[in-house]
Amino acid sequence: MKKTLFLLMLLFLGVTYASAEKQAEITFDKTSHDFGTFSEDHPKVRCVFTFTNTGDAPLVIFQAVASCGCTIPDYTREPIMPGKKGTIEVTYNGTGKYPGEFKKSISVRSNAKLELVRLYIKGQMTPKTTKTANN
Template sequence: MKKLVLLSLLMIMSVGLINAQSKNADIKFEKTSQNLGTFSEKEPVATATYTFTNIGDAPLVIHQVVASCGCTVPEFSKEPVQPGKTGSIKVVYNGTDKPLGFFKKSIIVRSNAKTPTTRLFIEGTMTE
């Protein structure tokens, strides 16, 4: 009798665990790369916004957003994004004291999505 109760309890727990694992957040960006175009070193700050949607069936949480250098600063909300809803990541590039010409920087987004890491790119050309 004890074996039957233990076996039944294990089966119930397994079904609950399988159901809990079937829900996942998933992230889809409208664009993963943005070109800021050409701008002057006299006004060396430019901004890009990356919009994403949680296409999963669980809340999406952005854990961390890291830029490849200090000249690129990301801003994002730490609030969970519910399934079907959108969110955004704002990235500010500051080219002060940076060389003129073309640049391309990367931003790494870490989340609880099915694919937990996404790489975004920001590029442009700074002139005199």
């Protein structure tokens, strides 16, 4: 009885270990984006971060959270199969913000080997152009 229980436990541990080897892996084409200089007249800018599942199990993004409310990430919701690509589109909205330089981060949580990845955006918003009245 003890031998059977021991063998069953070894079998369970072996199966668990073998299944744990398969894991998703997230690889981004880039982890930062510089918007450069843009005007407060057009305060919304967007960029796309593309990633590939370089692992051997389906990749699931659980959440993508920005460091502030002026930055909105939108990401691929369905599982990404091994070898396939997904995207995280990031929109920065400078409406109501002071002109100047900014740097924001987006924390991406997934089931990949590296569970947390940070993406960064930066840029410089210049003041609105003022129109003068001709008298």
